[in-house]
Amino acid sequence: MGKNNMVKKGEQTEEKIVEAARAIFHEKGFHGARMQEIADSAEINKGLLHYYFKTKDALFEKVFGIAFHKMFGIMANAMNSDLPLPEKLEKFVGIYMDVLAYNSFLPVFVLSELNRNPDKFIRKIFSVSGRPNMEPFFNQVKAEIAAGRIKDVDPRKILMNTMSLCVFPYVARPMFQAIMNISNPEFKKMMQNRKEEVIELITVMLKP
Amino acid sequence: MGKNNMVKKGEQTEEKIVEAARAIFHEKGFHGARMQEIADSAEINKGLLHYYFKTKDALFEKVFGIAFHKMFGIMANAMNSDLPLPEKLEKFVGIYMDVLAYNSFLPVFVLSELNRNPDKFIRKIFSVSGRPNMEPFFNQVKAEIAAGRIKDVDPRKILMNTMSLCVFPYVARPMFQAIMNISNPEFKKMMQNRKEEVIELITVMLKP
DNA sequence: GTCTATATCATGATAGAC
DNA sequence: GTCTATCATGATATAGAC
Numbered sequence: 001m002g003k004n005n006m007v008k009k010g011e012q013t014e015e016k017i018v019e020a021a022r023a024i025f026h027e028k029g030f031h032g033a034r035m036q037e038i039a040d041s042a043e044i045n046k047g048l049l050h051y052y053f054k055t056k057d058a059l060f061e062k063v064f065g066i067a068f069h070k071m072f073g074i075m076a077n078a079m080n081s082d083l084p085l086p087e088k089l090e091k092f093v094g095i096y097m098d099v100l101a102y103n104s105f106l107p108v109f110v111l112s113e114l115n116r117n118p119d120k121f122i123r124k125i126f127s128v129s130g131r132p133n134m135e136p137f138f139n140q141v142k143a144e145i146a147a148g149r150i151k152d153v154d155p156r157k158i159l160m161n162t163m164s165l166c167v168f169p170y171v172a173r174p175m176f177q178a179i180m181n182i183s184n185p186e187f188k189k190m191m192q193n194r195k196e197e198v199i200e201l202i203t204v205m206l207k208p
Numbered sequence: 209m210g211k212n213n214m215v216k217k218g219e220q221t222e223e224k225i226v227e228a229a230r231a232i233f234h235e236k237g238f239h240g241a242r243m244q245e246i247a248d249s250a251e252i253n254k255g256l257l258h259y260y261f262k263t264k265d266a267l268f269e270k271v272f273g274i275a276f277h278k279m280f281g282i283m284a285n286a287m288n289s290d291l292p293l294p295e296k297l298e299k300f301v302g303i304y305m306d307v308l309a310y311n312s313f314l315p316v317f318v319l320s321e322l323n324r325n326p327d328k329f330i331r332k333i334f335s336v337s338g339r340p341n342m343e344p345f346f347n348q349v350k351a352e353i354a355a356g357r358i359k360d361v362d363p364r365k366i367l368m369n370t371m372s373l374c375v376f377p378y379v380a381r382p383m384f385q386a387i388m389n390i391s392n393p394e395f396k397k398m399m400q401n402r403k404e405e406v407i408e409l410i411t412v413m414l415k416p
Numbered sequence: 417g418t419c420t421a422t423a424t425c426a427t428g429a430t431a432g433a434c
Numbered sequence: 435g436t437c438t439a440t441c442a443t444g445a446t447a448t449a450g451a452c
Contacts, residue, residue: 031239112320118382125386156388164376174326178333180364
């Protein structure tokens with residue numbers, strides 16, 4: 001009980017730290033984030049913060065790992081199912097748009113950190129268990145093309161276009177809102193219908 | 209001549225500084241960049257660097273201003289011409305893809321810094337002279353819709369989709385290369401044909 | 417304009433009491 | 435586990451000689 005309480009307290013504290021760190025790293029990136037700010041936001045002091053995570057790097061790794069999994073675990077999940085192609089793409093777009101709706105900062109964070117250190121990322125993506133393996137998807141597309149059911153398009157470009165249409169509006173959100181004078185609620189409304197619109201676009205793109 | 213030489217030397221030095229700063233800020237962002245590194249890269253010392261740009265912020269503003277102009281001046285340029293809609297979109301995509309090909313880091317830089325400080329950006333975009341005004345374009349689209357020449361699509365979404373397809377592959381370049389195992393030359397080759405592919409996609413999207 | 421040396425300050429990290 | 439106090443470093447910025 002004494003021990004149990006302590007463990008529980010410790011877990012709670014660690015959760016608070018990770019959540020505070022997530023928010024701040026996502027918003028400001030690795031170099032922009034301050035350990036002091038994370039400690040304040042988690043309502044503890046720097047000493048304790050370093051007790052849980054010895055270095056800023058360690059804490060960052062924790063946060064980035066979670067974000068990485070959110071971004072690529074999903075992809076693997078949708079892509080490695082054995083749904084027929086149209087349903088698979090629909091599922092992919094659906095899950096992605098849902099995650100993005102609740103994690104606005106996620107893509108900018110992952111993509112800019114990834115840009116800051118591409119080599120590390122490549123190592124990571126090849127070591128992680130849930131690595132998105134695109135071959136099954138690519139083969140499926142080729143089979144559909146061979147059967148004449150879709151247009152002859154490079155499968156890599158299908159993935160590229162689909163992701164662009166899903167993710168970019170979030171990456172460039174402040175830009176779009178500024179140049180087109182869109183309020184926050186209005187933006188959210190635009191994104192609600194987007195799921196269907198993207199699927200329709202992809203469908204048109206693949207029509208033979 | 210003494211004076212002329214000095215002025216010229218000064219200009220050369222400033223150019224070297226700005227170019228070095230551009231490369232480093234683009235790659236590492238504001239907080240990731242170090243004044244020491246910029247000085248080294250420009251082959252001068254920190255003292256002289258601060259002689260030309262009193263603060264890191266001032267230097268950053270210079271660099272960001274140029275990037276901003278590259279990214280949005282173009283947009284304004286293409287959008288405020290009085291070409292008919294299909295040609296206008298073609299021009300827009302064409303110019304954009306060319307700029308991106310030679311400025312790979314540009315969009316991640318602008319977008320992530322913009323995300324770091326959206327308010328400042330909004331102020332900037334409303335004050336800068338070359339501000340991209342989208343109204344003429346939007347009106348043009350509405351006219352085309354009214355005339356039944358294109359499908360009834362929200363003009364803001366046309367812009368959003370077009371930009372997504374152009375810019376996102378560069379923003380997510382390391383990701384795409386990693387998950388699809390694409391080499392640098394291969395990526396560049398993929399991007400070469402992309403201009404036409406994007407235009408075709410937009411065309412299909414607008415077909416009544 | 418250019419350099420060296422230095423001031424100043426903020427930040428990540430540690431030590432040690434409770 | 436949690437806190438306070440402190441260290442050590444590294445980064446921006448300035449002063450002043452040439």
